[in-house]
Amino acid sequence: MISPPHLVLLVLDSVRAANTTFHGYDRPTTPFLAQLAARHRVFRNAYAPGNWSVPSHTSMFTGLYSSEHGLSFDPRHADRQLAPEVAQLPTLLAAAGYTTHAFTQNVLVSRETGLLDAFGRQVDYWDGSWRPRYRRTLLNRAWNFWVDRVRRQPFPYQRGWSTRSGDTLADIRRTLTEATQPAFVFANLMDAHMPYTAPLSIVRRFVAGDPWQHSNRYRDIQPLEHNRLLLTVDPEDQRQKMALYDAAICHLDSCLRRFVGDLQRSGLLDRTVLIITADHGEMFGEHDNIVGHGPRLYQELIHVPLILVHPDLTTPAVVTRPVSLVDIPPTLLAAAGGRGR
DSSP states (O other), X not given: OOSSOEEEEEEETTOOGGGSGGGTOSSOSOHHHHHHHHHSEEETTEEOSOSSHHHHHHHHHHSOOHHHHOOOSOGGGTTOOOOTTSOOHHHHHHHTTOEEEEEESOTTSSTTTTTTTTSSEEEEOSOTTSOSOOTTTHHHHHHHHXXXXXXXXXXXXXXXXXXXXXXXXXXXXXXXXXXXXXXXXXXXXXXTSTTOOOOHHHHHHHOOSOTTTTTTOOEEEEEETTTEEEEEOOHHHHHHHHHHXXXXXXXXXXXXXXXXXXXXXHTGGGGEEEEEEOSOOOEXXXXXXXXXXXXXXXXXHHEEOEEEEOTTOOSOEEEOSOEEGGGHHHHHHHHTTSOOO
């Protein structure tokens, strides 16, 4: 491997392992990622350190669990910021000569919340018209606002959530192509986050009849605490939502096929360590009719996909021992020639 390599961390927001083809799912949601996993290294039992975006991403940037970094799910901690002495992956890589780039479609993981402050470059793709003062107030108010909008707006409701994954990945490829020194690139891709958006051509593969018939029919929505929805829903509504979710994951898979193919054809893949994972999963009525993601730790929420493409690891492998996403920082630091924790 040419040293030091580029480092790319792609987070597929809300994608749970159970709905990916390479974890045995019976729908063809991730045919490309299944091929990639078969050629490289896949971790069958990878677990997210958080059940929503903020604590999980913070752990991926610091290598610390929520109990250590302090940005937990508890709404009483919504105004907390990372302690200045906490070492962050982008800072450590910048000190090692890397340029650092963050591409985000998630307002909760953006300059608005300060989670990307350690990156030298930050690119937001979410809709800027949805831009009140988020810092501090967002973490304990955003979900109630979101639920209110979902109930009032026709599907798909995308104000504030951009799913331009093709554009995002093209910008990442361009960044790597034009790089004159090693680059660390992080991206959050939001297609599989509610409201689960995908091109109609892909939606038709998973949803029979009118794709939007059940899209906005969740009834008796009661926001409980933070990011938790307890619903009374029709089983067909749940099946429809799951089908739309699967279509969104399939759309991500097709975008990733083009992205990795471009890197391979240009020779960049041979000089890049690539990690593809998710920050948390999603629920569709399992466990007392809870949907979405929130303050529970069920398998549906914390069991996530994890694929590692590493130029030095040329033999495919399936790793079955449990691993955590807190291991991402030491893994990337080691690949960059530094020391893990």
